[in-house]
Amino acid sequence: MKKHNDVTSLARDSRFERLSLEDQFSDPRNAVMVGRTGGTGMRRRLDPARPGSPDRARSLMHGIFTGEIQALEGAGRTCFDFEVGTGDDEVPFELKLDMARQCWDEARHCEISVKLGEWMGTEIGEFAETTVLFEAACNPDPVLRLTGVNRALEGLAIDVFNTMREFGAETGDPLLHFCEDWMLADEVTHVKMGSDWLRRLTEKDPERRSRALEFQRVVDKLFSGAGFRGEEEDSTIRLARRFRELAGFSTDEIDEISELSRQSRDEARARIAQRALTEAS
Amino acid sequence: MADAKKPRAAFAPWDRRELPGSFTVEETAKRVGHYKWVEMRLFEALGGWVPTVPELDVKMRLGTHTYHHAWHADLWNKRLPELREMNPERLTAPANDHIVEFFEAMTEPEAPEQTIEKLVGVYRVLIPAKIAAYTYHLNNTSTITDAPTIRSIKFILHDEYEDWTNGEMLLQSLIETDDEIERAAAQQIRLEKILLKAGGIVGPGSLGGESQASAETVGAPA
Numbered sequence: 001m002k003k004h005n006d007v008t009s010l011a012r013d014s015r016f017e018r019l020s021l022e023d024q025f026s027d028p029r030n031a032v033m034v035g036r037t038g039g040t041g042m043r044r045r046l047d048p049a050r051p052g053s054p055d056r057a058r059s060l061m062h063g064i065f066t067g068e069i070q071a072l073e074g075a076g077r078t079c080f081d082f083e084v085g086t087g088d089d090e091v092p093f094e095l096k097l098d099m100a101r102q103c104w105d106e107a108r109h110c111e112i113s114v115k116l117g118e119w120m121g122t123e124i125g126e127f128a129e130t131t132v133l134f135e136a137a138c139n140p141d142p143v144l145r146l147t148g149v150n151r152a153l154e155g156l157a158i159d160v161f162n163t164m165r166e167f168g169a170e171t172g173d174p175l176l177h178f179c180e181d182w183m184l185a186d187e188v189t190h191v192k193m194g195s196d197w198l199r200r201l202t203e204k205d206p207e208r209r210s211r212a213l214e215f216q217r218v219v220d221k222l223f224s225g226a227g228f229r230g231e232e233e234d235s236t237i238r239l240a241r242r243f244r245e246l247a248g249f250s251t252d253e254i255d256e257i258s259e260l261s262r263q264s265r266d267e268a269r270a271r272i273a274q275r276a277l278t279e280a281s
Numbered sequence: 282m283a284d285a286k287k288p289r290a291a292f293a294p295w296d297r298r299e300l301p302g303s304f305t306v307e308e309t310a311k312r313v314g315h316y317k318w319v320e321m322r323l324f325e326a327l328g329g330w331v332p333t334v335p336e337l338d339v340k341m342r343l344g345t346h347t348y349h350h351a352w353h354a355d356l357w358n359k360r361l362p363e364l365r366e367m368n369p370e371r372l373t374a375p376a377n378d379h380i381v382e383f384f385e386a387m388t389e390p391e392a393p394e395q396t397i398e399k400l401v402g403v404y405r406v407l408i409p410a411k412i413a414a415y416t417y418h419l420n421n422t423s424t425i426t427d428a429p430t431i432r433s434i435k436f437i438l439h440d441e442y443e444d445w446t447n448g449e450m451l452l453q454s455l456i457e458t459d460d461e462i463e464r465a466a467a468q469q470i471r472l473e474k475i476l477l478k479a480g481g482i483v484g485p486g487s488l489g490g491e492s493q494a495s496a497e498t499v500g501a502p503a
């Protein structure tokens with residue numbers, strides 16, 4: 001088996017359909033929603049009172065499920081891709097153990113997501129899969145990989161699980177609330193792993209640390225797309241400040257993600273306005 | 282309890298533990314180092330295979346088992362300094378070149394169509410060999426002086442039996458044709474031959490036998 005695979009190596013059964021992130025963001029169905037709501041399209045709060053919310057929750061749950069598979073795959077590859085050592089392309093033994101533990105956790109998350117999907121009336125493959133998480137997990141620098149996956153994407157998972165947990169409470173779905181609460185505990189652990197390893201491995205290498213944080217910023221911005229995740233009242237996914245703090249994020253870092261989301265949302269609004277102008281002329 | 286001051290035997294009548302055992306401290310450390318090496322190669326391989334396997338149930342099981350073997354590697358890593366090996370990396374080594382060859386051959390299947398070959402290597406060859414070597418160790422070490430190793434082996438064996446059953450059941454559910462039976466058998470034969478040359482997961486003496494004859498029970502009264 002060769003080291004350092006890429007996204008083409010992801011093996012799936014016939015139910016799964018893959019979609020690029022650009023395709024997902026440029027899906028015309030989202031644009032229709034933009035026109036109708038006058039807001040930012042699909043990017044709006046998961047409100048149980050709105051008629052489309054069960055479908056959006058099912059879609060989000062399926063996204064969580066495919067994200068969990070890729071998180072499992074990424075952690076597995078990190079166990080395999082790097083030798084134990086002190087070089088830049090090597091990792092401490094304990095980091096590999098952490099990744100193995102994460103494999104188990106993500107395998108459980110897959111199991112939980114499959115069952116929750118069924119519970120919500122969704123079939124595997126009903127929604128498309130994007131592969132950004134695994135792409136971040138292919139970074140050849142273990143520090144960048146952990147920062148991109150464990151801090152940016154698992155950080156997003158904290159926000160998502162917290163949102164879904166609240167949605168479970170609001171809709172009177174105790175099973176959803178219960179499961180999301182458990183997964184949230186695991187994700188805080190994973191993000192903390194990322195924060196701890198980033199600090200330890202770059203203690204004497206500020207340049208590597210800033211490269212890792214830049215990579216995290218890129219990934220964070222990608223998932224703040226059009227205000228999908230942010231602190232605004234109508235963001236689909238609300239930034240979970242308290243849990244991020246538990247996972248080792250400083251207030252400044254959380255503020256920065258919030259600002260990235262705001263910028264991303266403003267850019268999306270400008271794009272929509274521009275499109276409307278073009279269409280009208 | 283009528284009289285708290287009444288002398289009692291230090292070892293209760295049902296406690297049959299004994300001092301003699303087949304391994305010195307040095308031999309135990311060497312063996313434990315080989316175990317750690319094997320557990321590491323195994324958990325890395327399982328983790329590496331996760332993306333390459335299309336079957337969802339197998340994918341999730343491999344993820345769970347990855348952690349089991351990493352935990353075993355951690356147990357052995359912690360045991361080494363207790364056996365006077367202050368640099369655990371020194372003894373984290375394969376028993377011989379054949380065991381390295383074995384792992385290379387076991388991890389060779391990579392394509393998504395090769396789940397059977399992947400699982401056969403782990404669940405029909407390696408894990409049974411691990412169970413054998415661990416059980417030999419468990420049954421032959423000093424039940425008093427080496428109690429910490431025994432405790433770890435017992436925890437590990439619990440995982441191994443469960444994972445073995447899991448893996449075998451996955452295989453039985455995946456194998457549906459004569460051709461697939463032959464593929465599974467061919468991979469098993471190929472790997473068994475290499476493992477035979479290696480002498481088991483910790484080399485000749487994995488199950489005692491000739492090479493262990495020199496290490497007569499240590500500590501037995503003459």
Ligand SMILES: [Fe+2]
Pocket residue numbers: 068071105106109157187
């Ligand atoms: Fe997860």
